[in-house]
Amino acid sequence: MKAEKLDRRSLRTRQLLSDALVSLLLEQRYDTITVQEIIDRANVGRSTFYKHFYDKDDLLASNLEALLEHMSATxxxxxxxxxxxxxxxxxxxxxxxxxxxxxxxxxxxxxxxxxxxxxxxxxxxxxxxxxxxxxxxxxxxxxxxxxxxxxxxxxxxxxxxxxxxxxxxxxxxxxxxxxxxxxxxxxxxxxxxxxx
Known part of the structure; x- marks a missing residue:
């Protein structure tokens, strides 16, 4: 995951991308999902995606990290x-x-x-x-x-x-x-x- 200062807008964008990936995962296999599908679903631009994540694997890793943090807090x-x-x-x-x-x-x-x-x-x-x-x-x-x-x-x-x-x-x-x-x-x- 790219290191960056996360303001509200960045957090909202990251959440949109995360939600888009999750919704796509419910519909199709991970290996068939493209960055284009993720950004289309999130309604953000390609450069915005790459400002936050290196690739879809980085986005998935971010989701896993967030889940682990939440699980640990549990x-x-x-x-x-x-x-x-x-x-x-x-x-x-x-x-x-x-x-x-x-x-x-x-x-x-x-x-x-x-x-x-x-x-x-x-x-x-x-x-x-x-x-x-x-x-x-x-x-x-x-x-x-x-x-x-x-x-x-x-x-x-x-x-x-x-x-x-x-x-x-x-x-x-x-x-x-x-x-x-x-x-x-x-x-x-x-x-x-x-x-x-």
């Missing part, structure tokens, strides 16, 4: 104890809120980039939260397992056109990972059965 502890390591409900809600863009990334065969970056980010976040714990399972392994399980289920959800709500996906995720997580924490005396 990762805050909420009131339920089981979410302290991975706020999966909020993450599923985030993806649900941006479903069109995520599904466009699936269709564009670019979701893997997003998932890999998101999984690295979430894994690091979980590892930080586990630093003070001395568990029977290595912290890095547990963090990788939780993040990997979440993103595997998220990928399945998107691949199947999100047939369930974010709340239903949260329930599925908890049903799948909670027993193992409770066992690891119980082995260390950190949790009583049913309290996670």
């Amino acid at each position: 990762i805050t502890l909420d009131d339920t104890p089981h979410s302290a390591l991975l706020p999966s409900r909020k993450l599923f809600e985030h993806v649900g809120d941006y479903r069109a863009l995520y599904q466009a990334l699936v269709r564009a065969k670019r979701i893997d980039m997003m998932i890999e970056a998101g999984q690295r980010n979430i894994t690091r976040n979980i590892e930080r939260q586990l630093q003070q714990r001395n568990l029977a399972v290595p912290n890095a392994a547990l963090a990788h397992y939780l993040a990997g399980s979440f993103f595997a289920l998220l990928r399945w959800w998107l691949d199947h056109d999100a047939p369930y709500t974010a709340a239903q996906m949260e329930n599925m995720f908890q049903a799948l990972v909670r027993p193992g997580l409770e066992q690891v924490l119980r082995d260390q005396g950190e949790v009583q059965p049913g309290t996670l």
Whole structure:
């Protein structure tokens, strides 16, 4: 992405270009989309496009970066104890809120980039939260397992056109990972059965 000072007009233009790319991704494969189609859809000139982005890959990378930033902002502890390591409900809600863009990334065969970056980010976040714990399972392994399980289920959800709500996906995720997580924490005396 080109470095530039972003005023309101620049931000609006970048948003128009981003929205144009997303709407085109919903209609056709990424590799068939041209810069001309993007600028036509955004109703901006070619020089304006190139003032902000090097090419359509740069525009896509900018969209992915913005999604990752928003996803990272979503990762805050909420009131339920089981979410302290991975706020999966909020993450599923985030993806649900941006479903069109995520599904466009699936269709564009670019979701893997997003998932890999998101999984690295979430894994690091979980590892930080586990630093003070001395568990029977290595912290890095547990963090990788939780993040990997979440993103595997998220990928399945998107691949199947999100047939369930974010709340239903949260329930599925908890049903799948909670027993193992409770066992690891119980082995260390950190949790009583049913309290996670």
